[in-house]
Each structure stands twice: as structure tokens, then as C-alpha cells.
Amino acid sequence: MRYLPLSDTDRTDMLATIGAGSVDELFRDVPEEARLDGPIRGLPMHASELSVERQLTALARKNVPASDAPFFLGCGAYKHHIPxxxxxxxxxxxxxxxxxxxxxxxxxxxxxxxxxxxxxxxxxxxxxxxxxxxxxxxxxxxxxxxxxxxxxxxxxxxxxxxxxxxxxxxxxxxxxxxxxxxxxxxxxxxxxxxxxxxxxxxxxxxxxxxxxxxxxxxxxxxxxxxxxxxxxxxxxxxxxxxxxxxxxxxxxxxxxxxxxxxxxxxxxxxxxxxxxxxxxxxxxxxxxxxxxxxxxxxxxxxxxxxxxxxxxxxxxxxxxxxxxxxxxxxxxxxxxxxxxxxxxxTLLGEKGLRQLAELNHARARVAADKLAAIPGVRLVNDLFFNEFTLELSVEARPAVHRMVERGVLGGVSLGRLYPDEAQLANGLVVAVTETATDEDIDALVQALTEAVK
The missing domain is CATH 3.40.640.10 (Type I PLP-dependent aspartate aminotransferase-like (Major domain))
Structure with a gap:
């Protein structure tokens, strides 16, 4: 039996029952720019399993896993070590x-x-x-x-x-x-x-x-x-x-x-x-x-x-x-x-959680002090846990892209989070957890120094 054994008449009757003129009306709350206007571009209409596997693997390689680069993204999703x-x-x-x-x-x-x-x-x-x-x-x-x-x-x-x-x-x-x-x-x-x-x-x-x-x-x-x-x-x-x-x-x-x-x-x-x-x-x-x-x-x-x-x-x-x-x-x-x-x-326990938090704050403090010394960079908030905001002399979103080109995931631009707020365009939120090494922080400093020139 077909997975959805419905006729055109069945679909028309269901749409009439709920008061919708077409199937497209069911998706009216999805922004138009987020809807597909046809098949997914870049994929063939049909291919062998081997070919599909290779193509999807190539697409997946375009992602930069958090473990493959110095990582300073945060804003609600954080890279921590998991035993x-x-x-x-x-x-x-x-x-x-x-x-x-x-x-x-x-x-x-x-x-x-x-x-x-x-x-x-x-x-x-x-x-x-x-x-x-x-x-x-x-x-x-x-x-x-x-x-x-x-x-x-x-x-x-x-x-x-x-x-x-x-x-x-x-x-x-x-x-x-x-x-x-x-x-x-x-x-x-x-x-x-x-x-x-x-x-x-x-x-x-x-x-x-x-x-x-x-x-x-x-x-x-x-x-x-x-x-x-x-x-x-x-x-x-x-x-x-x-x-x-x-x-x-x-x-x-x-x-x-x-x-x-x-x-x-x-x-x-x-x-x-x-x-x-x-x-x-x-x-x-x-x-x-x-x-x-x-x-x-x-x-x-x-x-x-x-x-x-x-x-x-x-x-x-x-x-x-x-x-x-x-x-x-x-x-x-x-x-x-x-x-x-x-x-x-349970593995951390109360003492372990406290030590983990202390390590996060210490790492973030080291990074914030080094980044604030870069010409064209201002530390917005000096009181923080493991995440802080910088105000750059240039727009933050292009600066993030320039850092990515240097192999560093350098933070989240406020222009991405608030695209309609021009006064936030130069803001960059940086998260530093226990996974950030001294070498990672130095790479971030170097990448941001170049990005704000």
C-alpha cells in the first residue's frame, strides 16, 4: 500500500473542511524567503546510492566542526568537554x-x-x-x-x-x-x-x-x-x-x-x-x-x-x-x-562544577584582557562569567567572516542576532570555555587584530 494513499478528491475535501484554498496556504506562517520554490538546488533528481553518498559527504565537508578550529561561539550554545x-x-x-x-x-x-x-x-x-x-x-x-x-x-x-x-x-x-x-x-x-x-x-x-x-x-x-x-x-x-x-x-x-x-x-x-x-x-x-x-x-x-x-x-x-x-x-x-x-x-559533583566554572571564568578573563588591548577593540562589559561583548571599530559580521578565513571561529556578531539594529552592528559576543587553550586564544587575538584593520 502507498504511504499516503490519498486521491486528489481526498485532498480537496480535507482542504475544504479546514477552510484552506490550497496546500500552500498551510505554510503561510513560514516566511516566503524560507520556502523552497522547487527541488533542492545542487542535488540531482535521481542518482545511485553511491553517488548520493559521495555528494552529501562533500556537502558535509563544508561545515567546520567545533573541534577543528579555535572556537569562541556562544550565545546559548557552548563548547564544553564531555567525558x-x-x-x-x-x-x-x-x-x-x-x-x-x-x-x-x-x-x-x-x-x-x-x-x-x-x-x-x-x-x-x-x-x-x-x-x-x-x-x-x-x-x-x-x-x-x-x-x-x-x-x-x-x-x-x-x-x-x-x-x-x-x-x-x-x-x-x-x-x-x-x-x-x-x-x-x-x-x-x-x-x-x-x-x-x-x-x-x-x-x-x-x-x-x-x-x-x-x-x-x-x-x-x-x-x-x-x-x-x-x-x-x-x-x-x-x-x-x-x-x-x-x-x-x-x-x-x-x-x-x-x-x-x-x-x-x-x-x-x-x-x-x-x-x-x-x-x-x-x-x-x-x-x-x-x-x-x-x-x-x-x-x-x-x-x-x-x-x-x-x-x-x-x-x-x-x-x-x-x-x-x-x-x-x-x-x-x-x-x-x-x-x-x-x-x-553526577560525575562533576558540586565541587567539580565549581572548579569547572572557575576554569571557564579564568580562561575568559585571560582572553578578554588580551582582546581589549587590540587597537580598534573595546571591552563592553568587564563583569562577566565566560562570555563577554566587544565593540569593534568595524562592522562585526564581516570581521567574523575574515576570522573564519584564518581558521578561527571568533564569536557571534550582534548584527546577525539583531539585523535591524544598526547601533549593534559593531558588537561581537565572545564565549571562552575550558576547552580554549592558550594557543587558541592567541590565534583569536591574531585573527581579530587583522580583521579590524
Whole structure:
């Protein structure tokens, strides 16, 4: 039988039922420039398997793997060393092929891993409870905004200028379908995080939540307590977004500073860059809000014989209950990536995480000092963890390309993240982790020196 045994009449009837005039209308939310206008260019219409394999391999060689060059990219995806034991363990059959643990009596191992993962995330974020993971950091942030709206019964979210623009874009896409209003603006190239402006926005409105990234997209770090106090005074929740969890090995956790919901990306711990995914979203909150928390939770219980056991609990997702009553339409968690996170975190331990964070900051400090000494380069923020912003005397995006030609992946240009913001065109965000050697940093200094001439 054909995979899609539908006739033209079947397709016409289905389109008429949903009120669409053509199949193309189903893709109207996809920007026109992102749609294919025909077959994929560069590939033949038909070829032998051997020929296709060779051609795809040649295309793949155009990529520059993170391990093949001095690497200083960041902005939400970071290159860290992952112990070989992590990959070895997650590929064991009982983990790699395990499915959603709906039957707890035969999935105790999987449920226990999720329980331990939740415990690690809750402690890392300084919160009382955490769920069994989300898709990634951006969708976790949107789910937090939706959760805040349910709790406060308000529909305005104030988003600080330092929140990752891709995360904001995801929230904006989802908000179109929920009626949520988002108030956001582009950042300034300054060490000042414009907290006074944010506090004024909070005072002038009655938001459901205030969203702040920690550290922010430029690598800046601030005390969240004043923001939390201002939000709570207006009956709003504070949502903290953490894209670099290693930073919490040194920095005070958002929960300790008054954040009500803490979300973020867990990729830095246990999960490789993988050309952009899959990643793992982290989500934690205060216990009093647990029933509004999206996703699934693995809970601990006692069985009929008095033995410790684990079960799924509070799974208020659309496939468990009536769709309109669900807290989320995310129907899964990133189980294997969550396992990788948990294994790596277990191997590190609290002391190891602190040492890893110290090493990251030390490496970044060395690089920042050397780069700031280059004529035509200004260090924007002197207070940072492992990521900082430079203002160049030339536009940053072409400078990045010139560094690539010299074999150095030298950072993320703000012109790429904010193409419509001319005042950010000379900004370059540089991330330096424990994987950057002295030779890598020297190569970056040399490449950037040439790029700004």
C-alpha cells in the first residue's frame, strides 16, 4: 500500500473542511524567503546510492566542526568537554531505546533517573521543584510565560532587553495564538543592563511576569533581587532564563534572589553542540506553583510492600487530560539529553562544577584582557562569567567572516542576532570555555587584530 494513499478528491475535501484554498496556504506562517520554490538546488533528481553518498559527504565537508578550529561561539550554545563515559552510558540499550515510562512497574530505572535529574536541576536553580525537562531553553521560556499568565490571570510579559532574541522570537510566535502581549526592546552596547528602565516599566504596568536572562545575551551579570522585589510588589512573577548552566557553579542561583520560575538550556552539561540540537530545556519553580508547571514530573512513593518506588505524577499534558485543561501541549521531555545532563552532573559533583566554572571564568578573563588591548577593540562589559561583548571599530559580521578565513571561529556578531539594529552592528559576543587553550586564544587575538584593520 502507498504511504499516503490519498486521491486528489481526498485532498480537496480535507482542504475544504479546514477552510484552506490550497496546500500552500498551510505554510503561510513560514516566511516566503524560507520556502523552497522547487527541488533542492545542487542535488540531482535521481542518482545511485553511491553517488548520493559521495555528494552529501562533500556537502558535509563544508561545515567546520567545533573541534577543528579555535572556537569562541556562544550565545546559548557552548563548547564544553564531555567525558567519554557520558556517551558510553547513554548508549546502553536500557537507556537508548527506553520509551515514555507510562508503566512504572517496568520503568523504575528510567523514572529514578528523571527523579535524580529533577533534584539536580532544582538545586542548581535554587528552586523547590523541577520537571523532567522540556524541549529546549526557548520553548521552556515560553512555557514559563504561559504559566505566569495562568497564575496571575494577566496577559502582559515584560522581557528585559538582554534576553536572547531567538528566545523572544519563539515567545512572539506562540503569543500570536494565546493573546499574550510581549514588551521587549533591543539591548544597548553598554555595561549597564538598563535595570532602572526595566524597573520603571514594571512600575508603569501590571504584568504577569518579568523575564530576565542571567547572564544576559551580552554576558552581563546583575543582582536579580531588586527586579524580583519590584515584580512582586506589582503582583507579577520573576522568570529567570539561564542559557549557560555552568555559570551557576560560581554565581548565586536565581531562586536565591527571588526568581519564581527559572528556565533555561542544559546543553552545556553533557550534551554536545550537535549542529544545533537536540538540546534539553530545564524548568523549575516554587512549590506553590507546581500544579501550573508544564511537562511531566517523576515522583517518589512507597509501594504496597513499603519499598521506595517512582511514578509519573502531575502530568497535566494534553494527552493525559482534556486538551483545553492542559498546562502545556509539549508531549514529551528530552529524555536522553536529560540523562546525559544528569550523568555529567553526577560525575562533576558540586565541587567539580565549581572548579569547572572557575576554569571557564579564568580562561575568559585571560582572553578578554588580551582582546581589549587590540587597537580598534573595546571591552563592553568587564563583569562577566565566560562570555563577554566587544565593540569593534568595524562592522562585526564581516570581521567574523575574515576570522573564519584564518581558521578561527571568533564569536557571534550582534548584527546577525539583531539585523535591524544598526547601533549593534559593531558588537561581537565572545564565549571562552575550558576547552580554549592558550594557543587558541592567541590565534583569536591574531585573527581579530587583522580583521579590524
Amino acid at each position: 567519554a563515559s557520558v556517551d558510553h552510558l547513554i548508549q546502553r540499550g536500557e537507556f537508548l531505546t527506553a520509551y515514555t515510562p507510562y508503566q512504572p512497574e517496568i520503568a523504575q530505572g528510567t523514572l529514578q533517573v528523571l527523579f535524580e535529574f529533577q533534584s539536580q536541576v532544582a538545586r542548581l536553580y535554587g528552586c523547590e521543584v523541577a520537571n523532567a525537562s522540556m524541549y529546549d531553553g526557548s520553548t521552556a521560556m515560553w512555557e514559563a510565560i504561559g504559566m505566569a499568565g495562568r497564575i496571575t490571570r494577566r496577559n502582559l510579559a515584560i522581557i528585559h532587553e538582554g534576553v536572547h532574541p531567538h528566545y523572544v522570537a519563539v515567545a512572539r510566535t506562540m503569543a500570536k495564538f494565546t493573546g499574550t502581549s510581549l514588551a521587549d526592546r533591543a539591548p544597548q552596547l553598554s555595561a549597564d543592563m538598563q535595570i532602572d528602565t526595566l524597573l520603571a516599566d514594571i512600575e508603569a504596568n501590571s504584568p504577569s511576569c518579568v523575564v530576565v536572562q542571567y547572564p544576559d545575551i551580552l554576558g552581563r551579570v546583575t543582582d536579580l533581587q531588586p527586579i524580583a522585589d519590584a515584580a512582586h510588589a506589582k503582583g507579577a512573577l520573576l522568570i529567570a532564563v539561564v542559557t549557560e548552566p555552568v555559570a551557576l557553579g560560581l554565581l548565586k542561583s536565581p531562586g536565591e534572589m527571588g526568581a519564581d520560575i527559572v528556565v533555561g538550556e542544559g546543553q552545556s552539561i553533557g550534551v554536545g553542540l550537535n549542529f544545533g540540537g537536540p538540546y534539553v530545556g530545564l524548568f523549575a519553580c516554587r512549590e506553590k506553583h507546581i500544579r501550573q508547571m508544564p511537562g511531566r514530573i517523576a515522583g517518589e512513593t512507597i509501594d504496597a510492600d513499603g519499598k521506595r518506588g517512582f511514578v509519573l505524577t502531575l502530568s497535566t499534558r494534553e494527552q493525559h487530560i482534556r486538551r483545553e485543561k492542559a498546562t502545556s501541549n509539549i508531549c514529551t521531555n528530552s529524555g536522553l539529553c536529560a540523562l546525559a545532563f544528569s550523568i555529567h552532573m
